[in-house]
Amino acid sequence: MLSTGKGSISLYMQIRDMLVSKVGKGEWLPGSIIPSEVNLAQELGVSQGTVRKAITELVESNVLTRRQGRGTFVSMHNIDRALFHFFHISDNKGHKVLPDSNVLQCRRKPATRIESSKLHLEAGTSVIRIERMRRISDKPTMVETITLPADLFADLVEGGGYELPNTLYELYEQRYGITIHSADEQLRAIAASKHDAKILNLEAGTPLLEIERVALTLDRTPVELRVSRCSTRNHHYHNTIF
Amino acid sequence: MLSTGKGSISLYMQIRDMLVSKVGKGEWLPGSIIPSEVNLAQELGVSQGTVRKAITELVESNVLTRRQGRGTFVSMHNIDRALFHFFHISDNKGHKVLPDSNVLQCRRKPATRIESSKLHLEAGTSVIRIERMRRISDKPTMVETITLPADLFADLVEGGGYELPNTLYELYEQRYGITIHSADEQLRAIAASKHDAKILNLEAGTPLLEIERVALTLDRTPVELRVSRCSTRNHHYHNTIF
């Protein structure tokens, strides 16, 4: 199982990759506990330190979460992760507030050229397109257009039998078994269209911050395209460079 | 020297903090080699593993750099770090090119309210204000206003005896002994002023991406305020969320 030859990669990396695949395949589900370090070490015939090093890397990349005295768990999407990890808008005092969400549209449509390119789909594949308006402290602040491959999110069209929650990544995980692990964002300044302007209650042409996010699973498959247009009168996008 | 009592923090953290302070105080200069893990372990009376863990954390936070077979070094600012770590503008194919830089002004002035607040200075303290235009692939793309506390960068005014280089952080480090370690950025969409428009060769009112960066030293003292206004017609700000 584990190769220990000369040209092979190190033990802990093999173990790390094996653990990743257990999570990736859904063998270990988000929120569940994984075997203890000692147990894994015994099963794999290596020392605890080696398993430990493998797990440490996965904790650093947010795949696993350690809780002292309790065990190691597969990371889950929750409101904290949404807020502190995937949401980068703060008010001008530096405070983060998760916006509420107001769905304007939710339709199944053929993918545009841009959508199919960003999501690695064949041209014209069916996608689900959600448009929503988000308020922060009761003020309309963002217009979002979210595009999902229809085959992965089959019943997520209007009348899917439930209301769309505010934090979508939790939904993707719990209902569709799709865990967002990372994302690439491109930011630009654009002028508000008439449509944007109407929804955000400002004048057409007002500069807006456009955030184009492609969200990826653990194996780096793109599964969501999200274009957010934000008024930056009272808010800004915050990034820390370490 | 190292406390090993009950309520005290762990050994490796004490060692890590001690190494940080050696770098912070300039006892170990950027680019220089630090003692080997075995030597440090002997001197401190701990095992190599403990020193190793301390160093590992500092490598992860970009304070130190390991080179197998050679040793461990204090991290330095170079063009790679500027480009891959501190510069987030890419063209729309995802390629990064470091812009060149054209200094328009460099003056010593009293700090504005915003400047003194962001740099934690007394109101009206002397600052050095640099304005420059930056081109990417020969196209004017950004206007930058850089503000530095005058006391830290005493002779950096026009006629300081040398041309301002393109990568300023290298200059700060080599000439003033100030190493930028991290930065906080706030991004907004704004309308180009007449001044911006003239420099960037576009129309006033065009949406621009404004990046307001506060750069910090290792001990989190703010030492540079940089406001960049970027045309996002051919470029964007890129961020990866892990």
Add this chain to the structure above:
DNA sequence: AAGTGGTCTAGACCACGTA
């Protein structure tokens, strides 16, 4: 050949959470 960091082991004890 000597010195550096990189991997791995086997075992000890501590701090924390649960039952």
Add this chain to the structure above:
DNA sequence: ACGTGGTCTAGACCACTTG
């Protein structure tokens, strides 16, 4: 009391770089 992760040790061997 027990099991978990967290720290620390002492020593082995490997991979890489330099003299």
